[in-house]
Amino acid sequence: MGEQLQDHDLSEILKAVSDPTRRSLLTTLVQEGPLRVTELAGRYAMSLNAVSKHIKVLEAAGLATRRTMGRVHLIEANLDPVRSVDAWFGELRSIWELRLDRLGEVFSEGTRNNERSVTDAKKDDPGAG
Amino acid sequence: MGEQLQDHDLSEILKAVSDPTRRSLLTTLVQEGPLRVTELAGRYAMSLNAVSKHIKVLEAAGLATRRTMGRVHLIEANLDPVRSVDAWFGELRSIWELRLDRLGEVFSEGTRNNERSVTDAKKDDPGAG
DNA sequence: GCTATATTCAACCAAATGGGTGAACAATTG
DNA sequence: CAATTGTTCACCCATTTGGTTGAATATAGC
Numbered sequence: 129m130g131e132q133l134q135d136h137d138l139s140e141i142l143k144a145v146s147d148p149t150r151r152s153l154l155t156t157l158v159q160e161g162p163l164r165v166t167e168l169a170g171r172y173a174m175s176l177n178a179v180s181k182h183i184k185v186l187e188a189a190g191l192a193t194r195r196t197m198g199r200v201h202l203i204e205a206n207l208d209p210v211r212s213v214d215a216w217f218g219e220l221r222s223i224w225e226l227r228l229d230r231l232g233e234v235f236s237e238g239t240r241n242n243e244r245s246v247t248d249a250k251k252d253d254p255g256a257g
Numbered sequence: 258m259g260e261q262l263q264d265h266d267l268s269e270i271l272k273a274v275s276d277p278t279r280r281s282l283l284t285t286l287v288q289e290g291p292l293r294v295t296e297l298a299g300r301y302a303m304s305l306n307a308v309s310k311h312i313k314v315l316e317a318a319g320l321a322t323r324r325t326m327g328r329v330h331l332i333e334a335n336l337d338p339v340r341s342v343d344a345w346f347g348e349l350r351s352i353w354e355l356r357l358d359r360l361g362e363v364f365s366e367g368t369r370n371n372e373r374s375v376t377d378a379k380k381d382d383p384g385a386g
Numbered sequence: 387g388c389t390a391t392a393t394t395c396a397a398c399c400a401a402a403t404g405g406g407t408g409a410a411c412a413a414t415t416g
Numbered sequence: 417c418a419a420t421t422g423t424t425c426a427c428c429c430a431t432t433t434g435g436t437t438g439a440a441t442a443t444a445g446c
Contacts, residue, residue, distance in 0.1 A: 135277050138280070139275055139276065139277055142272075142274055142275035143275040145271055146268055146272040147268065147403090148264050148265075148267075149404090151264075151268075154349065155352065158349055158353045159355075159356055160356070161356060164422075164423095165423060166421085174404090174406090175405075175406060176423080177423090177425090180423065181403095181424095196423095198412085198414070199412055200421095201422075201424095205353070207349060210349070210350070214343075214346065216280070217339050217342065220283065220284060220287055220336060220339070221339070223287050224287045224336055276433090276434085294393060295391085295392060295393080304436065304437080305392090306394080306395090306435085306437080307436075309393070309394065310433095310435085311434085314433095325393095327442085327443055327444070328392045328393070328441095328442055328443040329393090330392075
C-alpha cells in the first residue's frame with residue numbers, strides 16, 4: 129500500500145486549494161459534514177453552476193467525494209490528499225535542514241560571502257538523494 | 258507573533274507551488290542553496306525568460322528571495338511561507354476532528370440514526386437565493 | 387569605449403480558469 | 417402525466433497563465 133506521490137496529483141491538489149472559494153467550500157464541508165450542492169451554493173454570491181464546477185475541481189483532486197442519493201448529491205470533504213502535500217513540504221524541509229547541517233554554523237555570521245563555507249563542508253558529503 | 262493568515266497570501270503561496278516547474282525550482286534551491294537565474298534556467302527545457310518569470314512568482318509568494326550582486330541575481334529559497342500552508346491544513350484537520358468528536362457525543366446520548374442530522378436539516382433550511 | 391554576459395521588460399500567443407446563462411437531464415411529488 | 421426540484425452540460429466571455437521571441441538595461445572585462 130504505497131502512496132504513489134505523483135507529481136500530477138500534487139499539482140492538482142495544490143491548485144484545487146489555491147482558490148479561496150474552494151478553500152472556503154472545503155472548510156464548510158469539513159466543519160458541517162456532507163452537504164448538498166444547492167446548500168453549499170446558497171452560501172456564496174455566485175451561481176449554482178460556478179459552485180458546482182468548484183466542487184468538481186475538489187473532487188478531481190480527491191478532496192471531496194460525492195454520494196448521489198436520488199437527485200440529491202451529497203458532497204463530503206476528504207482530507208486524505210492533504211497528506212501528500214504535507215509529505216512534499218516535509219521532504220522539502222528535511223532537504224533544507226540537511227544542507228544547512230552540511231554547511232555548519234559558519235554560515236550564521238553573515239549572508240554576503242558564502243563561498244568558503246561550501247568548500248569547507250565538502251569533507252562530509254553523504255549525497256542523500 | 259500571530260500568524261495573520263491573509264487569504265490572499267495563502268492563495269499566492271499555494272498557486273506558486275501548484276506548478277511542477279516551480280516546485281522543481283524550489284527543490285533545487287533548497288538542496289543546492291542560492292543559485293543564479295542562468296544556472297537555474299540551464300536545468301530546464303524552457304527559455305531563460307520563462308524560468309525568470311517562475312522565479313518572480315516564487316518571489317511574490319515569499320518562497321524565494323533575491324540578492325543582486327552586480328549583474329548576477331542570487332536566488333535563494335525561503336520556506337517560511339510554508340508555515341502558513343501548514344497552519345491552514347492543520348486548522349482544517351482540527352475542525353474535522355472537532356466535528357467528529359461532536360458526532361461521537363451525539364451517539365452516546367442515545368441517537369440511533371447516524372445521518373439524521375444532515376438529511377433532516379432540510380426543515381431548517383434558510384433558503385438559497 | 388566596445389563587447390560580452392546576466393537579467394528583465396514588452397509584446398504576443400494558445401490554453402486554462404473562473405464566472406455567467408440557458409437548456410437538458412434526473413428524480414420526486416401532486 | 418405534469419410540475420417542481422436538484423444538478424449537470426454546453427456555450428460564451430474576460431482574465432490569467434505559461435510559454436515564446438526580441439529589445440532593453442546593467443554590469444564586467446578587454
